[in-house]
Amino acid sequence: MSGLTDFPLLEQPVPAREPLPLHLKRLAYRCNECRVNDLCLPTGLPLHDNRYLGTLIGSRIRVRKGAALFNANVPLSHLYSVYSGSFKTNLNNAEGQGVIINFWMPGDVLGLDAIATELHVCDAIALEDSEVCPVPYHRLQAVAREFPPLQQSLNRLMSREIIREHERVLMLCNLSAEQRLASFLLGLSRRFVSRGYSSNGFMLCMSREDIASYLGLRLETICRSVAHLRGLGIVNLRGRLVEILDMPALSALELGSAGSYAIAELKPVKAD
Amino acid sequence: MSGLTDFPLLEQPVPAREPLPLHLKRLAYRCNECRVNDLCLPTGLPLHDNRYLGTLIGSRIRVRKGAALFNANVPLSHLYSVYSGSFKTNLNNAEGQGVIINFWMPGDVLGLDAIATELHVCDAIALEDSEVCPVPYHRLQAVAREFPPLQQSLNRLMSREIIREHERVLMLCNLSAEQRLASFLLGLSRRFVSRGYSSNGFMLCMSREDIASYLGLRLETICRSVAHLRGLGIVNLRGRLVEILDMPALSALELGSAGSYAIAELKPVKAD
DNA sequence: CGCGTCTTTGAATGGAATCAAGAGCGGTGG
DNA sequence: CCACCGCTCTTGATTCCATTCAAAGACGCG
Numbered sequence: 280m281s282g283l284t285d286f287p288l289l290e291q292p293v294p295a296r297e298p299l300p301l302h303l304k305r306l307a308y309r310c311n312e313c314r315v316n317d318l319c320l321p322t323g324l325p326l327h328d329n330r331y332l333g334t335l336i337g338s339r340i341r342v343r344k345g346a347a348l349f350n351a352n353v354p355l356s357h358l359y360s361v362y363s364g365s366f367k368t369n370l371n372n373a374e375g376q377g378v379i380i381n382f383w384m385p386g387d388v389l390g391l392d393a394i395a396t397e398l399h400v401c402d403a404i405a406l407e408d409s410e411v412c413p414v415p416y417h418r419l420q421a422v423a424r425e426f427p428p429l430q431q432s433l434n435r436l437m438s439r440e441i442i443r444e445h446e447r448v449l450m451l452c453n454l455s456a457e458q459r460l461a462s463f464l465l466g467l468s469r470r471f472v473s474r475g476y477s478s479n480g481f482m483l484c485m486s487r488e489d490i491a492s493y494l495g496l497r498l499e500t501i502c503r504s505v506a507h508l509r510g511l512g513i514v515n516l517r518g519r520l521v522e523i524l525d526m527p528a529l530s531a532l533e534l535g536s537a538g539s540y541a542i543a544e545l546k547p548v549k550a551d
Numbered sequence: 552m553s554g555l556t557d558f559p560l561l562e563q564p565v566p567a568r569e570p571l572p573l574h575l576k577r578l579a580y581r582c583n584e585c586r587v588n589d590l591c592l593p594t595g596l597p598l599h600d601n602r603y604l605g606t607l608i609g610s611r612i613r614v615r616k617g618a619a620l621f622n623a624n625v626p627l628s629h630l631y632s633v634y635s636g637s638f639k640t641n642l643n644n645a646e647g648q649g650v651i652i653n654f655w656m657p658g659d660v661l662g663l664d665a666i667a668t669e670l671h672v673c674d675a676i677a678l679e680d681s682e683v684c685p686v687p688y689h690r691l692q693a694v695a696r697e698f699p700p701l702q703q704s705l706n707r708l709m710s711r712e713i714i715r716e717h718e719r720v721l722m723l724c725n726l727s728a729e730q731r732l733a734s735f736l737l738g739l740s741r742r743f744v745s746r747g748y749s750s751n752g753f754m755l756c757m758s759r760e761d762i763a764s765y766l767g768l769r770l771e772t773i774c775r776s777v778a779h780l781r782g783l784g785i786v787n788l789r790g791r792l793v794e795i796l797d798m799p800a801l802s803a804l805e806l807g808s809a810g811s812y813a814i815a816e817l818k819p820v821k822a823d
Numbered sequence: 824c825g826c827g828t829c830t831t832t833g834a835a836t837g838g839a840a841t842c843a844a845g846a847g848c849g850g851t852g853g
Numbered sequence: 854c855c856a857c858c859g860c861t862c863t864t865g866a867t868t869c870c871a872t873t874c875a876a877a878g879a880c881g882c883g
Contacts, residue, residue, distance in 0.1 A: 370717050370718075370720075370721055376721070378720055378725065391709075392710055392714050394707060394709075395714060396710075396714075400714055400717065423702075424702070430692075430696070431692070434705075434706075434709070438664055440713050441663060441664045441709065442664050442672055444713065444720065445664060445716070448650055448719060449642055449644060451720065451723040452650045452723065452767040453644075453648040453649075492724070495724040534645070
């Protein structure tokens with residue numbers, strides 16, 4: 280609204296090909312060395328060019344397990360990129376009904392849904408002790424104006440979030456409880472892989488109730504579905520420790536009986 | 552990617568305060584006189600300034616009832632703003648299961664979900680003979696670079712779409728069939744109001760099956776819920792003609808029995 | 824160890840899906 | 854004008870899956 284005058288940095292924009300002033304270099308380096316920069320805002324930017332980002336991102340913030348990173352109806356000041364740990368975002372209506380909108384892992388950017396109104400719409404709660412990189416939103420806008428690839432990256436993040444919600448709706452409308460759970464585990468697995476972790480062994484950072492809320496079910500239904508998958512020998516899931524034993528079978532489950540994998544042939548296996 | 556060279560217009564950007572060349576004026580005028588420009592891309596732009604938009608928006612395209620404006624997996628060339636008529640967008644998975652992602656009315660902008668991959672993810676089908684204003688996407692990016700309020704407007708549209716999906720998920724996870732229908736009718740009503748139409752009398756442009764898909768239900772369930780609301784004397788809904796008889800009661804239904812409006816007191820009314 | 828929280832499992836219930844049949848509606852053509 | 858057709862919509866009977874209510878077990882933490 281008020282133009283660029285709030286951001287003295289931008290009145291002398293950094294020339295793209297000249298060496299950076301020292302005070303920028305230190306911060307810029309942070310993104311370059313970050314393990315998840317390819318998932319975060321720098322997505323698609325040439326790495327040597329995220330000097331622009333470096334001028335943006337403040338020092339990391341620690342959030343204790345159970346604490347809120349932000350709450351609904353609070354003005355949007357920063358977007359937050361998860362550096363370590365994990366979060367859930369929660370949408371509540373006036374009557375106290377709520378759902379978990381998403382779980383967020385390192386590299387994910389929180390707060391995009393607040394851009395429309397400049398008020399947060401969700402509560403963001405840390406699922407474990409976590410760290411985030413704060414990105415001052417108005418400054419981001421200004422920098423993105425000077426550096427179009429950054430704007431593009433932001434556009435893509437928002438669009439991808441729309442698509443993710445599309446897929447969630449598809450799940451909620453078409454899949455049974457067990458299919459939803461299979462889909463959830465596969466989704467987590469893929470996300471761990473893209474962060475360099477194992478695809479078939481990982482730790483859940485959320486409770487059964489959180490999973491239920493995310494999948495549009497009750498926690499008892501999650502327990503029953505877990506028990507069933509365990510009985511089929513597809514996953515070994517005890518407490519929050521997940522081990523996927525038969526990835527193809529899990530994928531077949533997610534897709535429903537139409538899949539090429541013959542689910543009917545899976546026999547229950549006695550757990551020892 | 553390829554910079555500005557594809558867009559000769561932008562190599563001599565229009566100075567913000569000088570009179571527009573004639574060839575721009577004609578098109579710009581179109582947005583100014585459009586009945587829904589305040590819902591569309593020009594949202595929040597000073598009207599005298601949507602000269603920039605005028606350079607963007609091509610002449611309107613007509614789409615026949617039942618025809619596709621675009622299909623999934625097709626490269627994103629344009630965003631489309633609905634000028635008249637209405638559309639549905641459909642997301643299908645590999646197994647042929649699908650859902651309706653949204654219904655689109657004049658002023659709504661279609662295609663934002665394609666920005667991440669530059670491929671459309673949905674099919675967009677006209678529900679009646681319709682007209683859209685095509686907005687070439689790459690040109691839009693370039694113009695938005697020169698004219699930041701336009702970029703802001705685009706950001707807000709995307710963010711609002713994320714929020715809309717949040718609310719849809721909340722509905723799918725928490726509301727009964729009848730509450731979903733109430734919520735759907737109220738949503739339509741509000742959208743008609745913001746377009747200058749009656750809040751309590753309108754025509755549905757979609758079939759029962761489309762409504763069912765949107766609400767995560769079966770078409771028989773829609774029929775039953777409609778019959779029940781009719782029996783309660785809350786709506787007069789016959790075929791595709793909707794008349795909301797008791798708006799407060801409908802709102803109370805949407806919110807569930809926790810609302811201040813005493814649903815229990817509503818007695819079934821004999822239809823004549 | 825004891826407490827509270829989270830998780831598991833069981834039995835009964837209920838709401839929406841499914842299966843099935845018939846009614847209404849609009850368009851077409853004789 | 855009416856008969857016919859296809860499509861959408863409506864209603865009924867039954868089934869099934871997830872919810873609800875309930876109680877006990879496991880786990881982590883002070």
